Amino acid sequence: MLNKKILVCVTGGIAVYKAVALVSKLAQAGAEVKVMMTASAMEFVTPLSFQVMSRNDVYYDTFDEKDSSVIAHIDLADWADLIIVAPATANIIGKLANGIADNMVTTTLxxxxxxxxxxxxxxxxxxxxxxxxxxxxxxxxxxYRFIEPSEGFLACGYVGKGRLEEPEKIVQLINERFSQPEDLPLSGKKVVVTAGPTRERIDPVRYISNFSSGKMGYSLAEAAAALGAETILVSGPVDLPKPDGVQLIKVESAAEMLDAVVSQYGDADFVVKSAAVADYRPKEQHSQKMKKKDGDSSIALERTTDILKTLGESKEGQILVGFAAETNDAIEYGRKKLSNKNLDYIIVNDVTDPDGGFGSDTNVVTLLSRKGKTVPFKAMHKKELAKLLLQTILELESDDSNDS
Structure with missing residues (x-):
């Protein structure tokens, strides 16, 4: 972080006091820090506090030009290596999302x-x-990248999600960002990852689903972002936090997942489809809860659209990676799927293996390529495995490019 130029934009909320500590810690870490405040932020903390911590002038008025040779908000916009809005209120988020520029912070952003x-x-x-x-x-x-708020006791008296992340954690994330090499292997690439199960509704209280936890897909998305990719994570219902640096699109059904992936597919470089998508859905969805009756009952099912096959049929240069979760003859079934769905790679795992499968923090898989390569991976944590899988695919792609 040494000598990195960081502009901290402070907006109005009780968490402004944490922004003072954030500026102090960034300056102590060697960054050059400048602060910009909204009028509401100055109701909680004076500009003098930030001036002392940053040892720089504090900016808050679009029309107060401290240096007549430049236009302040344009000069600061060009000056920064990174801009962080902390705390960011609902108001500033709404303005930025809608392109509103009515104060110095929004104009600069x-x-x-x-x-x-x-x-x-x-x-x-x-x-x-x-x-x-x-x-x-x-x-x-x-x-834009978001630093998720933490859960805890809020100033309003509620307990829940909404607390500004601690300054120490924010500094850690910024330090990790600037510690990354500039030539990350996926820099400039767009990676789309699917994760988790889908749910196919029977009625308002019941659905068809599977045991997928989403852990492998979330690990792959996190690894892709760490390798420099613009990463889109399309996720079914799971109980996992959003990985840092990843755009999360939440879906429920197979149809919703198909729509979300297709909308991102055109300009994607890599698509890793690790989601466990339901193969069937109820032919009829009941608007009211189905009442229990005497005797047996049956539900008519219809096929969902095969997302992976659909992507394979419309592939235009994307590297398409699938998963095959099997319970027997995993490699054989994986090779068939690789060919039938026009994939570039398939990651095969036997879900009956005690070191892998649904819900486990570890996994043991085999990577199969369209060129006939077979790369086995021993049991390891899914986060470590995800990074190795992506690195291996990049190496195989590089080898294929050199051979051609």
Whole structure:
């Protein structure tokens, strides 16, 4: 972080006091820090506090030009290596998502080409409000990175998600960002990962699903982001935190997952489909709960669209990676799937293996390539395995390119 230029944009909320500590810690780590405040932020903490911690002027008025040779908000937008909005209120998130520039912070954010990280802090019900969720999703789509708020006791008296992440954690994330080499192997690439199960509704209280935990897919998305990729994670219902640096698209059914993946497929470089998508769905979805009756009952099922086959049929240069979770003859079935669905690679695992399978933190798999390569991986933690799998695929692609 030494000599990196970081602009901290502070907006109005009680968590402003944490932003003072954040600026102090960034300066102590060797970064050059400048601070910009909204009028609401100055109701909680004065600019003098940030001036002392950053040892730089504090900016808060678009029309207060401290240096007549430059336009301040444009100069700061160009100056920064990284901009972090902390705390970010629902108001600033809404403005940024809709392109509103009505103060110095929003004007600067719209003018910059630097990375922008947003660290929300607000009441739990505000954070869960549909309009806030919609604005956050829009900013994810626009390429902004979010530092998820933590859970705990809030200033309003509620207990829940909405606390500004601790300054120490934010500094750690920034330090990790600047510690990455500039020539990451997936820099400039777009990777789409699917994860988790899908749910096919029977009625308002029942559904068909499977035992997928999503852990392997989430690990792959995290690894792709760490290797420099713009990473889109399309996830079925799971109980896992969103990986850092990843755009998360939540879906429920196979049809929703298909729509989400197809919408991202055109400009994708890699697609890793690790989700366990339901093969069948109820032919009829009941609007009311089905009542229990005497005797047996049956549900008519129909096939869902085969997402992987659909992607394989419309492939235009994307590297397409599938998964084959099997209980017997895993390699044989994997090779058939690799060919039948026009894949470039398939990752095969026997879900009956005690070191792998659904819900486990470890996995043991074999990678099969379209060129006939077979690469086995011993049992290891899914996070470690995910990184090795992506690195191996990149190496095999590089070898194929050199051979041609």
């Amino acid at each position: 719209l003018a910059t080409t630097a990375e922008v990280w947003i660290a929300p802090a607000m009441n739990v019900h505000m954070y869960e409000n549909k309009s806030v969720i919609r604005n956050i999703e829009q900013l994810h789509e626009d390429g």
